[in-house]
Amino acid sequence: MGSSIALGFSLLLDYISILLKENWKLRLAHENDIPALEKLISLSVRGLQASHYSIAQMDTALGSVFGVDRQLIRDGTYFIVELNGELIGCGGWSKRKTLFGSDHHTTRDDAELDPITDAARIRAFFVHPDHARRGIGRAILEACEKAICDAGFTAIELAATLTGVPFYAAFGYIPGEKSDVPLAKGLSLQIVRMTKDLSEVQRRGQMR
Numbered sequence: 001m002g003s004s005i006a007l008g009f010s011l012l013l014d015y016i017s018i019l020l021k022e023n024w025k026l027r028l029a030h031e032n033d034i035p036a037l038e039k040l041i042s043l044s045v046r047g048l049q050a051s052h053y054s055i056a057q058m059d060t061a062l063g064s065v066f067g068v069d070r071q072l073i074r075d076g077t078y079f080i081v082e083l084n085g086e087l088i089g090c091g092g093w094s095k096r097k098t099l100f101g102s103d104h105h106t107t108r109d110d111a112e113l114d115p116i117t118d119a120a121r122i123r124a125f126f127v128h129p130d131h132a133r134r135g136i137g138r139a140i141l142e143a144c145e146k147a148i149c150d151a152g153f154t155a156i157e158l159a160a161t162l163t164g165v166p167f168y169a170a171f172g173y174i175p176g177e178k179s180d181v182p183l184a185k186g187l188s189l190q191i192v193r194m195t196k197d198l199s200e201v202q203r204r205g206q207m208r
């Protein structure tokens, strides 16, 4: 009896999850999404990073390391996912040198990368904690990788939070060196450089 109730409940959850997935809408972000993006990023950081970073680290990193990068929106390389008009995920890619950080981060370099010699960047992925592990990150990452291939890049580089490492690793990104990003108040935030070589993926695609 108990197990059939549990099975029924689990099927109901699967059904709800399918319904939610069907209602997602992935689109490019616009400047007028910025207030909602700022709210989402804060919720995502506080809700999903708490097992890796302290409250002080998250508070201090919000607005500098974690935040909106308007350059990505202007470039048309930043995606959002909406559910019934609510913003529940965001993330993008970049053809510019800056590896991470919001508009307000101190070390920015907006110079353009060369697709032949440089790796494109994956940037600023944040999912609403109520919608984590439902494939939203995956949907945005797949859209970014397609756009990166279309732009002629054959490699990708990113700076992952400790929370992001298993997510990117699930899609073939290889972890490299760890580093500590200096924050205000003498704090720092550990991040991990991760890379993916797309040339093999593209070669297999052309052979099909």
Ligand SMILES: CC(C)(COP(=O)(O)OP(=O)(O)OC[C@H]1O[C@@H](n2cnc3c(N)ncnc32)[C@H](O)[C@@H]1OP(=O)(O)O)[C@@H](O)C(=O)NCCC(=O)NCCS
Pocket (backbone or CB within 6 Å): 044, 045, 048, 049, 124, 125, 126, 127, 128, 131, 132, 133, 134, 135, 136, 137, 138, 139, 159, 160, 161, 163, 164, 166, 167, 168, 170
């Ligand atoms: C990282 C993040 C964007 C992932 O988004 P998501 O929508 O929950 O990820 P998905 O549901 O698409 O996950 C796809 C796969 O990645 C892996 N994965 C994702 N989150 C994981 C976790 N916390 N632990 C282990 N594996 C994970 C799994 O293999 C997962 O597939 P599964 O759920 O079928 O097992 C989300 O956790 C987040 O917003 N974190 C807070 C902000 C942050 O740190 N962003 C990273 C910036 S570099």
